[in-house]
Amino acid sequence: MSDHDPSQTDAMSQLQAIREQLQLESQNRQEAEKALRISEERLRKIFEHSNDAIFVIDPKRDRVLEANPKAAEMLGYSRDELINSVQVSSIHPEEMEQVRAFGDKVLKQGYGWTNELTCLTKSGYNIPSEISASVILFEGQNCIISLVRDVTERKLAEDKLRRSEARFRTFVENAAEMFFLIDPEGKIEDVNQCTCNTLGYSREELLELSVTDINAELTPQQLWDLKENLTSEQPITIESWHRRKDGTVFPVEVNISRFGSEDYPREIALARDITERKQAQAATARLAEVGELAAMIVHEVRSPLTTVLMGLESCQSLELSERHQMRLNLALEEGERLNKLLNEILQYAREQKLELVDIDLVTFISELKSSIEESPAAKGKFIAIQSSVAEASIRGDRDKLKQVFINLVRNALEAIPEGETVTWGIEVANFPQHIRITIHNGGDPIPEETLHKLGSPFFTTKSEGNGLGVALAKRIVEAHQGELAIYSSAEAGTTAEVVLPQAI
Structure with a gap:
């Protein structure tokens, strides 16, 4: 077994450590590159498939450096046209001063947003746009990336809403009824001009008051109970008394409904002065x-x-x-x-109680004409029936209608001299499902100051009359849901007009 040099062993250990470190760094770099590729791919997909147009622009050179498919679609260019041929100033030809100011703001603070610019399409149409922008490093220089959203539909909806609000405000301001918008605490938030005129306050004064300040009957507790019972689907109607600025009170009918969200419920009240009623x-x-x-x-x-x-x-x-x-x-x-x-x-x-039967007015009037011609008032005079319809069916009380027409025709006969004619007309009225009967004479006209009094009880121009004939005829016609009117002039003569509903 040979001896080993300690220094050689240490060198080998160091080399091994360096190798492992390099392998770890290589592995980390590969993972980082992979993550970067994934991130770039994700961002590229977002860029390519975004529902908003995305532009990378160089404001100094007035160039579009990059654009996504949505940008090309929105402006009507191809992507190559946008990058190689289209200038930023050609997209905003009338707004370059605002565009430069917006670009300077983005470059200075790193981001920006505006909805005051439009984008001109290749076809010449200006698209209202909402632009969100930030600074991006592109090809080694600071550029601007802009997300541009077409807000045409939103602008149209906003404009429609503004017009609707304007119409509603016009309607409210010109309404013949008092309008109140009430907050959750019972304070007055808004009123119309009719409210100011009726109560004698200015709008500013009314907006400082609560409902209980102008309602002469409601206590705060009663107002609270009333609000608790309100729903948006079911308005309620009450009668009460309102107090004017001068302290006088008058009766009102108030229609109240819930308005607004659950978090901030308000009430709309329409009040009508019912003094005349x-x-x-x-x-x-x-x-x-x-x-x-x-x-x-x-x-x-x-x-x-x-x-x-x-x-x-x-x-x-x-x-x-x-x-x-x-x-x-x-x-x-x-x-x-x-x-x-x-x-x-x-x-x-007496109350006019009717015994209703089916009546054909053409036949009924023809029969009635024969009996009236035998009366002293018709001596030496003529009655002519002119009907534009073959039949005219109504539901009526024969005896009472006979009383009406005998009275009106006799009055017409008494107004003309012998030899002249009373014309008795039957036609469809100007409004649907009604018949118009006219009795015309060419005698002396009824003075204007007298005409409006006809039909009033005990008013008469005859020496032997009692003034109840026309008054009673008017009540009978109105009991039939009809109308009786008398017109007179020197040119046209005098016409008594009876309008009755047709039988359905």
């Missing part, structure tokens, strides 16, 4: 009371009047002097006139 309801109630009173009075007067008339009629069998006979006849005439007036008052005061 309340007054009309009160007037209707008073009229009902008056009607009941009138019916009671008529009943109380008609019974003794009937007895008086019976007594006067029995006196007709007596032999009286001419003077006393004349007074008896006058008393009988006045008694009958009073009895007729009481009957008409009773008819007007």
Whole structure:
């Protein structure tokens, strides 16, 4: 066994260690290169398949150094055209001042974002763009890599939303009802001009108030309970009282609905001043009371009047002097006139209960014409029916409609001299499913100051009239869900117009 030199052994050990170190470094380098290749491949795939256009640009030389397929697709160029022929300034021909400012900002701080630039396509179309950029070392120099997103659809949606909001604001501002937007604490967030005008506040003043400041009835607890019961699907309607800036109050009908997210629920309230409605309801109630009173009075007067008339009629069998006979006849005439007036008052005061049957107005009016022609008012005068329809079916009360048309035609006959004609027309109305009946005469026109009073109870221009004929006719027509109107002028004459719904 030979002796070994210790120094040789140490050298061998060192060589072995160096070899192992080199092998480890080579292995690490290979792994790093592999990881780098994988990373580069991943980045290349991201670059190639990105849904955003990606450009690498050299702002100093006004060049596109690299571009992905999406960039070529978005601008309508081939990739080779973008890199070899297209300049940055040709993509932003009208915006180079903004582009240079944006590029300087990116180079200075390392990154940047803007949505104020557009990109011009090969076909000449400007694409609204959102650009996110950062600094990248490319071919040994600092360049800019930009991710460009086509935001055309977003811009269109935003513009549509702005127009919708503008329309909504216009609608709200011009609405005839008060509008309130209420925050979760019951404070007023927004109002329209009608609210300001109605309550007497400026918009700024109202935005400092809460609901309970203008509602004369709601307490904070009641407001909270009301808000708790609200949903976006089911608005509620309440009647309450609002208080103006001057302290006066007025009745309102308020429609309230939930608005906004669950995290920040708000309410929209539309309030309508119902002062006139309340007054009309009160007037209707008073009229009902008056009607009941009138019916009671008529009943109380008609019974003794009937007895008086019976007594006067029995006196007709007596032999009286001419003077006393004349007074008896006058008393009988006045008694009958009073009895007729009481009957008409009773008819007007009562609720119009209809016995509806199917009626063909063409046949009905033709039959009615024959009986009216036998009346004294028609002596020496003519009635002409003009119908543009073969038949006109409605649902109506024959007796009550007969009363309406006899009254209107008789009035027309009384307005013309002998030898002239009253025209009775039947046609389809201007709005669907309705029939228009007109009764026209060419007599003296009704004065304008008188015309609007026709139909009012006890208003009459006749010396022997009581003013209930047209008023009662109007009530009967309205009970049929129709309308009665009277028009008059020197040129056109006078026309009574009745519009009734057709039978369905």
